[in-house]
Structures are given as C-alpha cells and as structure tokens.
Amino acid sequence: MNNNDSAIDEYILAHIDPESDYLKALYRDTHIKLLRPRMASGHLQGRVLHLLVEMIRPQRVLEIGTYSGYSALCLAEGLPQGAMLHTIEINDEQEEFTRPWLENSPWADKITMHIGDAMDIIPTLQETFDLAFVDGDKRIYLDYYELTLKHLRPGGYIIADNTLWDGHVLEEPHPADKQSKGIIAFNDFVATDPRVERVILPMRDGLTIIRKKDKR
Numbered sequence: 001m002n003n004n005d006s007a008i009d010e011y012i013l014a015h016i017d018p019e020s021d022y023l024k025a026l027y028r029d030t031h032i033k034l035l036r037p038r039m040a041s042g043h044l045q046g047r048v049l050h051l052l053v054e055m056i057r058p059q060r061v062l063e064i065g066t067y068s069g070y071s072a073l074c075l076a077e078g079l080p081q082g083a084m085l086h087t088i089e090i091n092d093e094q095e096e097f098t099r100p101w102l103e104n105s106p107w108a109d110k111i112t113m114h115i116g117d118a119m120d121i122i123p124t125l126q127e128t129f130d131l132a133f134v135d136g137d138k139r140i141y142l143d144y145y146e147l148t149l150k151h152l153r154p155g156g157y158i159i160a161d162n163t164l165w166d167g168h169v170l171e172e173p174h175p176a177d178k179q180s181k182g183i184i185a186f187n188d189f190v191a192t193d194p195r196v197e198r199v200i201l202p203m204r205d206g207l208t209i210i211r212k213k214d215k216r
C-alpha cells in the first residue's frame, strides 16, 4: 500500500458512518488479546455488511467464521425485529473471548453462536437463509458455497470474504498453498455458475456478492 492508498483509506473512514464505541472496543480487544487480529472485519467492511443487511432485510442470516464477533455484530445490528443470525465458529478456544462480546451487546437477542464445523452444523439448523456471510477456511470455500446455496432461498444472497486473497488469485499457487487454491477454485466456479448472479467488490481483501436466481 502506498501513502496515497492509506490517505484514501483515512478519507473514506472520515466520510462514512462512524464505528460505534462498542465495536471500537471489540476491535481494540481483538488486537490486544487474539492472534491474527487482521481477520476481524473492521470499520469499513463492518459498515458495508450493516448496510447490506439494511437493504436485504433478511429474517434468517448465516455466518461461517465468527472469530472475535466483529462481523457478527455488524450483521445483527441491522436485523429487523424477530430476525436471527446463526454464526458458526469451529475453534472452541475462541468461545471464551467472543461469547461475552456477543451476549453483552445490544443485539444479543438476534444472535445464536454455534461452536463446531459449519459443514456439520448448517444441515442441523433446519433453516432457509436469506443471507449468508462466508468467512471460514479458505481451503473449502467451494464446499461452503454448495452447502450454503442448498440452504439459501431463491433470491437470497451469499457474501464471500477474502476472494481476492491479497492479490494471490493472479498468481500460480505454490502446490502446498491450499488456501490460494481454494479461493481460486471458488472464484472460477462461481464466475460461470448458472444458478447465480455475482459481482466482486474490490474493497479490502475482495468481497464477492452472489444472488441465487429466482426459480422461473
């Protein structure tokens, strides 16, 4: 990133909705106490997720990959009355940090946190989702995609994070680099999947927005 990029980033953050004190405190705590804090969505992406929820007005939302709960709170914040976010985290050591942040938030009654592998938990939820945020293990994005699409209503949306993978999508991946391979396979498949419409937003690490086509 050059100086101009970071100046533009600062400009953007100064001209969008501010981050709430609660999210600011969570972001700070994430950086103090957790490994790999860059995984948290942060101010800009958080506001994008929030506004997408306001636009889509979903009743049932799925998140794969809770981590510290930053994106979960941004998704839940915009949910209408009676709606529910199911957020799934595979790492049980994460629960001690994240659950209190979710449960002490103003949106606690709109969030259900599950600990376990999303691939096992999603089929047990018996829900049809209006919106899913896919942000788990990059190696199996295509598996998440197929499973999520199966549990998504026609006209529903999937938002997939990190789909530009720090630019590595442009390179031939090292044979051992299963994360880059996973993202590239996902992007290539989704690009021509006739069941959906899609666009990649080149913000942060790439955000793909996918709409499951209505049945005609």
Ligand SMILES: C[S@@+](CC[C@H](N)C(=O)[O-])C[C@H]1O[C@@H](n2cnc3c(N)ncnc32)[C@H](O)[C@@H]1O
Pocket: 039, 040, 041, 042, 064, 065, 066, 067, 068, 069, 070, 071, 072, 088, 089, 090, 091, 094, 116, 117, 118, 119, 135, 136, 137
């Ligand atoms: C990039 S972080 C999520 C960041 C969070 N969504 C945010 O934006 O603030 C990815 C998380 O997915 C979790 N994860 C990886 N594989 C998973 C799986 N199969 N099911 C559920 N969670 C998974 C990881 O443990 C990690 O905490």
